[in-house]
Amino acid sequence: MEAGEDCCVKVAVHVRPLIADEKLQGCKDCVTIVSGKPQVQIGAHSFTFDHVYGSTGSPSSSMFEECVAPLIDGLFQGYNATVLAYGQTGSGKTYTMGTGFKDGCQTGIVPQVMNVLFSKIGTLKHQIDFQLHVSFIEILKEEVRDLLDTSSMSKPETANGHAGKMTSPGKPPIQIRETSNGVITLAGSTEVSVATLKEMAACLEQGSLSRATGSTNMNNQSSRSHAIFTITLEQMRKLNIPGDSCSNDTMNEEYLCAKLHLVDLAGSERAKRTGSDGLRFKEGVHINKGLLALGNVISALGDEKKRKEGVHVPYRDSKLTRLLQDSLGGNSRTVMIACISPADINAEETLNTLKYANRARNIQNKPVINRDPMSNEMLKMRQQLEYLQAELCARAGASSEEVQVLKERITWLEAANEDLCRELHEYRSRCPIVEQSEREAYDGSTYIVKTDAVKRSLPITEAEYPMSETVGDSREMEEVAKEWEHTLLQNSMDRELHELNKRLQQKESEMKLFGISDAEVLKQHFGRKIMELEDEKRVVQRERDCLLAEVENLAANTDGQTQKLEDIHAQKLKTLEAQILDLKKKQESQVQLLKQKQKSDEAAKRLQDEIQCIKAQKVQLQQRIKQEAEQFRQWKASREKELLQLKKEGRRNEYERHKLQALNHRQKLVLQRKTEEAAMATKRLKELLEARKTSSRETLVTMNGSGANGQGNEKSLQRWLDHELEVMVKEHEVRFEYEKQSQVRAALAEELAMLKQVNEFAAKGLSPPRKNGFARASSMSPNARMAKIASLENMLSISSNSLVAMASQLSEAEERERAFSNRGRWNQLRSMGEAKNLLQYMFNSVADARSC
């Protein structure tokens, strides 16, 4: 084997979405991914990895291409590789790896690996001979079990809810061995030779079904073992050596053998949270032991100081670490996928996972191409030959050739320099535009941030009962509009009536004018006048006729006297004629007057009609005004009734609101008290943890410096013990507060879920089930429900923050505890006497505490 290149373990984080169970518990997403960066933030902690997938990091679908595909390419070059899924129980390891492969399901890394592997083999098989083997084992309770052993039966689920595989009786257990050149092998495990994708998939499916799984509170199909699916790729390549036609076939062949381990670890778990007991509890203990050993290996390899100090790496502490010896710090290219849940309830475990993963990034592996010794030797010789040939050429060549090469190099460098100058110039000319657009983008973002901040700064109490006010406002508006409309109508009708009255008055006064010159009297007057004129005319005519007769008689007598009489008569006649004419004129004028009279009669008639019409209109209008007033009165009465009803309802709502506010207040107080207690305990734990660092150092210094002074030493040991005990007590207190807070949160979440369900039922027009909580929630008004939902959501996010803060300190405490116990808590004790004294002191302290 040749010397390996240094390459760090690559770490990707896979954040799964909140699952139904977590949503039901009202869990909040407490993990933030920094946009565009592989950076994860949780509470005050921030971690950077090689990749982050899921929950608005890169899409999970690109994980295979970015993290695993390069490992497969390496496999074909002869490099070993490992993909390792790590994380808390239920965080999505099996989902990510696809080791729960069933019914040909293609999601997950392992099925994708198989697809890519066979498609590559398909394209290369004409040049290279391939051999593929797979093995599939699990480590359950520190025992390695073969998942592909067909002789052992698959065990159905037991009463304890355990499904798994039984080792066949008489078969020797699988042994982990290390070969002389340090390669870890499994003696006794089944290696199945596979030629097709289907065969390999069948192995995966068979092993997955045989794997031990069981149901816990946190995952109803929890893997109870660490599973390793290993693909071994052997290649026999024909080498193309120019000018080498004489050597035999084996001399021109190269043999490579590389392994790909696909590891799905069991999840770390807390017995209290998984609710495990009996067998499940024992499994949990073993799982945690294995993971603790893995953590210690990662810690030893990932801590630069420890690495430099050459600290022992405890691979042999567990079967898991022994099997992964090559993958961590050895001959392998390794990708670790840290699977995490974003739920705040899992914040402590998520933090622990991220801390481990972060440390794993510092592990340096030394992958080498795995050739067989013969091929390796051949390669070395060939390389040496090539080197010597080159050397020979160089020496044989003239020095002028060297000069020529240097000249060419100078020309090339000059050209490259020119290109770079041009690029720099172009960049500078583009710079102001880029800066401007960056400034604009920045301004835009601050604006968005500002508006968001303004929105967020609105206190939630302002949003309480907003709907009732809006409804009240709209009702009032409606009422005012109605009254206004009524007043307008009344006014316009009054104006109309006034107009009619005015017209009526006018017409009546006109009529009066006609009335003053009494029509009948006038008529009689004119009639009489005409008659008189007629009589007068007749008298005058008779007179004239007499006169005419006299004139004729006189004409017959023709004497002088007669002539005189005749003249007199003619004179008289003329007068009479004139009188008649005058009378005629008078008569005509009387007729004319009579005609005018008739016309005015007609006008009076018309006026009379108009007056009648106006009077009718007036009556109608008065009726309408009356009707309108009646309608308005009725509306007003009903409105007042309604108002009364509303006031009653308002009082009820007000009462309900007060009741709710009181309840909210009580809930908030409880939450506040619990949060304050939690914050105090967390703060105290933090202070103690900080103080412990210095105190343990001081203790050591004091103890080392006071070798002669036995009493001083004893006192400082006692102080150290007091401090240690206090840290533990505080850690327990915080854990206790954490549990209480989780319970409060669960109750709030339950209430919230119920209210939301009632809202959904109401939106669909259905009535909610007749259960206790539902009855109370559905008796609330929609506005009160909305307000309660908002208040509960507010409380939930307060609770979530408190949980994350506690989880952060608990994770810190646990990590330090682990580091401390690794170093040996009691290393400071140097004699049995010191130990006895300290034990006595501890007994006294416990007795004191119990007697209080």
Ligand SMILES: Nc1ncnc2c1ncn2[C@@H]1O[C@H](COP(=O)(O)OP(=O)(O)OP(=O)(O)O)[C@@H](O)[C@H]1O
């Ligand atoms: N990325 C994801 N998207 C959607 N659902 C997921 C995702 N990851 C995990 N889940 C769901 O979460 C649940 C737990 O996942 P899984 O069994 O893979 O966890 P695990 O880490 O293997 O748990 P354990 O250690 O207990 O075996 C499953 O119901 C799974 O379908």
